[in-house]
Amino acid sequence: MAALLVIFVHGWSVTSTDTYGELPARLAAESTKGGGPKLDVQHLYLGKYISFRDEVRLPDLSRAFEAALQPVLAQAGAQRRFVCITHSTGGPVVRDWFDRHYVQTKLTGQCPMSHLIMLAPANFGSALAQLGKSRLGAIKAWFDGVEPGQGVLDWLELGSPEACELNLRWINDYPRLKLTESANPIFQFVLSGETIDRKLYDFINPYTGEIGSDGVVRLAAANLNASHIxxxxxxxxxxxxxxxxxxxxxxxxxxxxxRSASTAFKIVAGASHSGGDKGIMRSVRNDGAPHATVDAILRCLRVADAGSYAALTQAFSSENATQQAIDNRLEIEKVPVLPDRRYFHxxxxxxxxxxxxxxxxxxxxxxxxxxxxxxxxxxxxxxxxxxxxxxxxxxxxxxxxxxxxxxxxxxxxxxxxxxxxxxxxxxxxxxxxxxxxxxxxxxxxxxxxxxxxxxxxxxxxxxxxxxxxxxxxxxxxxxREGTFRLTRQLVSQSFKNTEPGGVIG
Structure with a gap:
């Protein structure tokens, strides 16, 4: 595979590029090993976008991403395509960018993005978004010296009209685009965990310990395999x-x-949403030690055609079934003095x-x-x-x-x-x-x-x-009849107590 231009895009309310941790450096180091995709370190970019100001909305971010991207692509050369690795809200941001600039304009064949690898993306939103907009979230933002980011949180709130609009197009319209089979294929991947980092559990906010999620985003909300009835x-x-x-x-x-087109979805073992110990991105160390996130990303980068994409999609599905098998569902948390706590995943x-x-x-x-x-x-x-x-x-x-x-x-x-x-x-x-x-x-x-x-x-x-x-x-x-009537009686009449009648056809 030719050298790759890699762009990282972070999540909501991030104020520093230290959010990426050592993952970019680790991937660059992996590129020097034999058998893996070659990553050009000189063409590795870290995204910085503003989500902590209330006036900024998701379409503004996708518009700004396009503006920031064009000079990078011009410098890289006309034939250069890029790989995008996102975390959390970064997934919806890049999906919105792709939808607005290439799907709705019918230019998917000209899209410069070859791989979109989403880590714990809030594709259908997050239960935490509603709380992030609350008074408690506003107080936390005030202490952090930022605003809650109301505009982005509106999109992220479960059942938002904006998220539904994008996802309904994804389910109903995208399958006929056959993105993985085109001459300029685009491969999308979702990697997400279902592990709760108990050290980060917030007793005021039980969503941080929600089974079926990584403490912020539910597996079901990350997964792009979805249906519309x-x-x-x-x-x-x-x-x-x-x-x-x-x-x-x-x-x-x-x-x-x-039903949506089949999309590669991997449950990353032991991964939570954030944190240096279990976070799907922040826990990666540039030490060469095996790491589930790094392994999954490299497997995604090796995909080069529709056949290899379908094979990886099936492999991920089989691994997910093993991950969630009956024998793997019990979690026991050791608690000093008190009885151990049991969780069923x-x-x-x-x-x-x-x-x-x-x-x-x-x-x-x-x-x-x-x-x-x-x-x-x-x-x-x-x-x-x-x-x-x-x-x-x-x-x-x-x-x-x-x-x-x-x-x-x-x-x-x-x-x-x-x-x-x-x-x-x-x-x-x-x-x-x-x-x-x-x-x-x-x-x-x-x-x-x-x-x-x-x-x-x-x-x-x-x-x-x-x-x-x-x-x-x-x-x-x-x-019902009686909602609107006409009368020829010129004498004043009250219709305040009119009762509903039959059905108006």
């Missing part, structure tokens, strides 16, 4: 009686589902529900419930299935973080000694579904109750472990 209520039929219409609209219908999944109506408006007044069992009862859901739930106030989107093992069932987990059982077997309770509950009373504009139609047998096959699924639920916006 659309469910909808039937349309209103003109002149239909109110009881008949309510009954017919009670069933949600399946419209379609789409079950695979999790993230689901973003977008509740929209037939006019494209959000429907924040309805309540969404997950159900289980043949009676579609929320009370039958297995214990521990829901790890977290967040509501995005700007978009109205609702994000569920689900224990996938609790939903699918899980064999007993062995204890630390032969013959011991750390956790008993979990039994699944299918089929899983959902219900939409409307607000009480009669209203002139309504969204009615509904649930999964019988043609959709089970919600579970739509949701994969370590992945995000965006589910659009399109509700019919019901306008």
């Amino acid at each position: 659309i469910l909808q209520q039937p349309a209103i039929v003109a002149g239909e009686p109110l009881p008949s219409a309510r009954k017919r609209l009670r069933s949600l219908e399946y419209v379609r589902s789409r 079950d695979p999790h999944a993230m689901v973003i529900f977008r509740l929209l109506d037939s006019e494209g408006m959000s429907a924040p007044e309805v309540k969404l419930l997950l159900t289980a069992g043949p009676n579609h009862d929320p009370n039958q859901l297995p214990e521990g299935f829901l790890a977290d739930r967040q509501f995005n106030k700007r978009s109205g989107n609702l994000t569920f973080f689900l224990n996938h093992a609790a939903l699918t069932g899980c064999p007993a987990i062995p204890g630390p000694k032969p013959g011991q059982t750390a956790r008993l077997e979990w039994i699944a309770r299918p089929p899983y579904g959902l219900k939409i509950q409307s607000r009480d009373g009669e209203h002139f504009v309504e969204h009615w109750e509904s649930e999964l139609h019988s043609s959709v047998k089970d919600l579970l096959p739509m949701i994969s472990a370590n992945e995000t699924t965006i589910i659009d639920i399109r509700l019919t916006r019901v306008v």
Whole structure:
């Protein structure tokens, strides 16, 4: 492989290039060894971008990245392509840059980036972003002498409209671009950990110890293998009686589902998000000792065509299955004096529900419930299935973080000694579904109750472990008679107490 131009891009709220630690130097040192890709040390750049000012938004960063990149490429030569290695928010920044400057402009064949290697990227956001915008986050930023970075945090908040927009294009539009098969291929990789560095655990902020994450970003939020499902209520039929219409609209219908192109995703053993001991980037030392992050990056850099990319994608998938096997799920934390703490690292999944109506408006007044069992009862859901739930106030989107093992069932987990059982077997309770509950009373504009139609047998096959699924639920916006009337009575009349009538078709 020819010498590579390598550009590093850091994450949110970083104020110094020491955030990269010894990883750049280590990769340069690895290039001198035989059998690996050659890295040209003279063409290695460390990104510095401003995310700690509230006025800066993600599109501003992608625009600024393009401006900073062009002189570097001009100096490197017309034929030079670059490898980009990002950490955390750096992943979405570069993805947004690629989307704006090469996908939306239909210039993907001219993109100078050959490899995008994302370390713990917040591709679907981070649960911590909502807290970063809170008063506590503002106080911390004040002590650090910076601003919280409201503009970037808006993008990073789970279920944000900006993140959903980019990721929906990734799922629905990007597959037909066949990026790995073009004459100028582009290879994307996600490397993320699921280890919690207990030394960095913040008791005020339990997300820093969240199972299924690296303490900041969930595996499901990092992974670019994702799906988009659309469910909808039937349309209103003109002149239909109110009881008949309510009954017919009670069933949600399946419209379609789409899946992203297969993307190389690696769970890096022993890696947390940050920190010098376990951080996926900061823990790398330029000492020549084996390191899981360095090994994974070098494997990514060796990819040169669609065949080798597909082979590495499959290899990563097999390794992930071993990493999350039943025998590897138990973590025991030794605590002085007190009893040891046990953690079970079950695979999790993230689901973003977008509740929209037939006019494209959000429907924040309805309540969404997950159900289980043949009676579609929320009370039958297995214990521990829901790890977290967040509501995005700007978009109205609702994000569920689900224990996938609790939903699918899980064999007993062995204890630390032969013959011991750390956790008993979990039994699944299918089929899983959902219900939409409307607000009480009669209203002139309504969204009615509904649930999964019988043609959709089970919600579970739509949701994969370590992945995000965006589910659009399109509700019919019901306008009732009486919302607007005309009268020929010229005598003054009050219509303050008008009651809603039938359905306007």
